[in-house]
Amino acid sequence: MYKSRFRKFGGDHIPDIVEYIKNFIDKDPTVTITVGCDSIQKRRKTTFANTIMLYNTDIRNGAHVVFFRESVSKIRDNQERLFREAKYLNDIGTYLDEELSKFYVRKDLTLDEMKRYKYHILRCKGEYSNVICDQEDGIIKNIILTDDDKVDHRLVDLHVDFNPVESTITGKGLHKNKSNDAYKSYVPWLRGMGFRTWAKPLAYAATSAADLLLKD
Numbered sequence: 001m002y003k004s005r006f007r008k009f010g011g012d013h014i015p016d017i018v019e020y021i022k023n024f025i026d027k028d029p030t031v032t033i034t035v036g037c038d039s040i041q042k043r044r045k046t047t048f049a050n051t052i053m054l055y056n057t058d059i060r061n062g063a064h065v066v067f068f069r070e071s072v073s074k075i076r077d078n079q080e081r082l083f084r085e086a087k088y089l090n091d092i093g094t095y096l097d098e099e100l101s102k103f104y105v106r107k108d109l110t111l112d113e114m115k116r117y118k119y120h121i122l123r124c125k126g127e128y129s130n131v132i133c134d135q136e137d138g139i140i141k142n143i144i145l146t147d148d149d150k151v152d153h154r155l156v157d158l159h160v161d162f163n164p165v166e167s168t169i170t171g172k173g174l175h176k177n178k179s180n181d182a183y184k185s186y187v188p189w190l191r192g193m194g195f196r197t198w199a200k201p202l203a204y205a206a207t208s209a210a211d212l213l214l215k216d
Contacts, residue, residue, distance in 0.1 A: 002095050005068040018099040024054050032057050032108045035092050036159035036205025037085045040214040046075045049213035050088055053205040067213055082182035089158045093195055097154045106155055115143040117196055124164035124199055157196045159203035
């Protein structure tokens, strides 16, 4: 279903996305593979952008991104549209997990990376909300991992364009984040399926890469 749907940013078609990722893994066995999704409403249609982002969390020198877009008749209900984003993530993530399991073992989940993910989850719950960026590394270093934090995860991560914060203070007052209901409904589902699932502001495969694809 997804084998031959992806393209490079330059427009080149990828005949087999699994083989494409395999070649990337051969060059960097510690690569992190992340799936992102975002969508936009147009006059008569809703367009979804799905991305696969390949990057090394240690080097942090950018990412390689491939994508495909799909348009459907306009989905007028906002929650239904956001559910479709979550479903794309689960479907693509499950497909890649099943195919990659034939040859790939994750090597990117170091203790430091596990601590970083736990910190993200705690921050989404409201803890560390006042921590500034310059303080984060020290806090992450001292986070204690339990046995539950060290469980195996699926072979790909997911990035959702959902906001874990219910409301944000703006110049016009308190603004309700429309995607917060989707975060509360769909992120526990995706995590329950075994995927490390990242939300704003760290869901770059959705908030940056996929968003960019919806602007042209």
